[in-house]
Amino acid sequence: MNSKNTVKNAYKGLLLNFFIDLRSTAIVGGIIVISISVFDIIMTIIFLNLDEHISNDGTGALFTGALVMFIALLIHVIGSTSQNDMHSKFAFPINRTIYAVSNFLFILFGSFILLAIVTILAPVEMFLYGFLELVTHKIIYLNQITFHSFLVGFAATWAYLLAFGSLTYGIFMYIRRYKLYTLPVIAIVITSVFAFGWFGDIIRFFFLEDSLLLLIVKLLVITIISHILGFIPLKRMEVQ
Amino acid sequence: MDIIKAHELTKQYKDVNALDNFSISIPKNKIIGLIGKNGAGKTTFLKTCAGRIRQTSGEIKIFDDKVFDNLNVLSKLVFVDEESQYNSGYKVKEIIEMANLYYESWDGEFADKLIKHFKLNTNKRYKKLSRGMKTQVNIIVGICCRMPLTILDEPTLGLDAAFRKDFYHILLTDFINHPRTIIISSHLLNEIEMLLEEIILIDDGKLLMHTSMEDFSNYSMMLSGNTTYLESFTEGKEVININSFVNTSEYIIKNNLSKKEITELKNNDISIKSVSPQDLFIFLTSKGVLFDEF
Numbered sequence: 321m322n323s324k325n326t327v328k329n330a331y332k333g334l335l336l337n338f339f340i341d342l343r344s345t346a347i348v349g350g351i352i353v354i355s356i357s358v359f360d361i362i363m364t365i366i367f368l369n370l371d372e373h374i375s376n377d378g379t380g381a382l383f384t385g386a387l388v389m390f391i392a393l394l395i396h397v398i399g400s401t402s403q404n405d406m407h408s409k410f411a412f413p414i415n416r417t418i419y420a421v422s423n424f425l426f427i428l429f430g431s432f433i434l435l436a437i438v439t440i441l442a443p444v445e446m447f448l449y450g451f452l453e454l455v456t457h458k459i460i461y462l463n464q465i466t467f468h469s470f471l472v473g474f475a476a477t478w479a480y481l482l483a484f485g486s487l488t489y490g491i492f493m494y495i496r497r498y499k500l501y502t503l504p505v506i507a508i509v510i511t512s513v514f515a516f517g518w519f520g521d522i523i524r525f526f527f528l529e530d531s532l533l534l535l536i537v538k539l540l541v542i543t544i545i546s547h548i549l550g551f552i553p554l555k556r557m558e559v560q
Numbered sequence: 561m562d563i564i565k566a567h568e569l570t571k572q573y574k575d576v577n578a579l580d581n582f583s584i585s586i587p588k589n590k591i592i593g594l595i596g597k598n599g600a601g602k603t604t605f606l607k608t609c610a611g612r613i614r615q616t617s618g619e620i621k622i623f624d625d626k627v628f629d630n631l632n633v634l635s636k637l638v639f640v641d642e643e644s645q646y647n648s649g650y651k652v653k654e655i656i657e658m659a660n661l662y663y664e665s666w667d668g669e670f671a672d673k674l675i676k677h678f679k680l681n682t683n684k685r686y687k688k689l690s691r692g693m694k695t696q697v698n699i700i701v702g703i704c705c706r707m708p709l710t711i712l713d714e715p716t717l718g719l720d721a722a723f724r725k726d727f728y729h730i731l732l733t734d735f736i737n738h739p740r741t742i743i744i745s746s747h748l749l750n751e752i753e754m755l756l757e758e759i760i761l762i763d764d765g766k767l768l769m770h771t772s773m774e775d776f777s778n779y780s781m782m783l784s785g786n787t788t789y790l791e792s793f794t795e796g797k798e799v800i801n802i803n804s805f806v807n808t809s810e811y812i813i814k815n816n817l818s819k820k821e822i823t824e825l826k827n828n829d830i831s832i833k834s835v836s837p838q839d840l841f842i843f844l845t846s847k848g849v850l851f852d853e854f
Contacts, residue, residue, distance in 0.1 A: 323631070326635040330631065330635070330662065332661045332662075333662035336658055337647075337658060408646050412662040415629045417629075558612060558614060
């Protein structure tokens with residue numbers, strides 16, 4: 321068996337592993353998004369029956385969906401750094417470099433898949449509101465989403481998911497390796513950021529950039545740095 | 561050719577040495593038993609061999625290369641853990657599908673045959689399986705990947721007697737058809753002794769003995785008879801264990817007596833019996849004190 325094939329097999333197997341893991345997160349996230357949308361529509365119908373007039377701008381499912389998937393991704397990433405999860409991954413022949421690269425690929429494509437699910441659900445919500453508008457004439461449905469605005473929103477949200485997912489991954493790698501010793505270090509970093517008034521500047525610099533391109537570049541930098549820093553404790557981490 | 565070479569391997573957990581200057585060479589294409597009591601260091605040694613954990617000091621080479629995080633070595637071995645080792649949310653068929661991707665030498669036909677044999681429902685999730693069924697899935701992956709080094713850590717945990725017998729038969733048949741190095745750890749030597757060509761005895765993280773199964777079976781003998789006579793006879797000999805009952809005693813000693821000594825024993829009404837490997841293992845690892853505190 322040559323080592324090229326070994327590496328290829330390890331990547332194929334591990335990525336399948338990661339995406340099977342994502343399935344339950346995507347299902348749970350999708351169900352929550354659908355539930356919120358259904359609840360929203362039921363409330364709309366109730367208010368319409370009370371003779372109220374309602375307006376909707378068509379961003380409900382996209383906004384709440386992205387928020388739900390954001391939380392789902394973070395929970396998923398935290399779970400995937402646990403010893404149990406690593407134990408199940410290292411039951412097969414992989415090394416730590418392959419594990420780290422696969423984690424990066426997983427967060428990159430996993431966050432895209434989660435957002436894609438939300439995107440699929442959004443037209444259903446739009447259709448239902450459009451239908452209600454047509455039938456009741458009491459709802460003002462303003463679809464403000466253009467293809468361009470959708471693409472911009474999608475790209476920015478994907479970059480945010482990627483950066484926060486990677487940041488969580490990096491931090492939790494340290495927590496898994498060094499356990500409680502990590503917490504005082506994180507506390508000191510956060511406290512000093514607040515104490516020296518850098519917090520607002522850092523948030524503004526990295527996360528509230530006006531230019532989309534620059535924002536994506538900054539978020540990608542955070543992503544890459546998080547994965548590189550996360551690799552340091554992983555490199556010598558044991559799988560008990 | 562030796563597949564595993566460990567030199568003065570030590571693994572320390574806080575104040576405890578799970579492995580203590582453990583040196584061993586394990587040859588190719590044999591079934592080897594790693595025998596020791598609970599907590600003797602079996603799993604620690606196997607996890608070190610599988611690259612799961614790093615030694616505190618010493619050196620271990622597998623296929624003449626370091627093992628920790630070395631994919632070239634890891635891709636030639638499989639480690640079947642005594643614990644549940646796959647993600648609890650996976651279906652059995654997904655685990656098999658993954659094994660097929662990871663292992664180039666995966667024998668899918670044989671895996672299907674074993675799944676049918678064990679009557680496993682492949683649509684069931686790993687977490688929904690009983691302990692025994694989980695063990696069966698672990699065993700299927702461990703055997704069907706046909707790795708040159710197959711490490712089985714207490715592979716029959718949770719299996720009933722019939723399935724255990726079945727497993728040993730499957731393992732032996734597969735080994736005959738596809739020779740490879742198989743290390744099985746267990747504390748039930750009587751169950752696996754018929755499989756083993758070599759035995760490694762480990763106690764308190766130290767290597768107690770590494771010998772062929774045949775030599776181990778003939779390693780000791782039990783002498784029963786008059787206590788006073790046996791006391792004087794065994795003076796200067798390697799005594800493994802003593803059991804005394806009023807005027808009679810049972811002495812387990814190393815089997816290296818001359819023909820003259822054996823004749824002398826028989827003339828003095830001392831009965832000579834063989835000791836089963838399981839009993840010998842217990843005597844060797846109990847340090848001559850069995851039930852004395854009770």
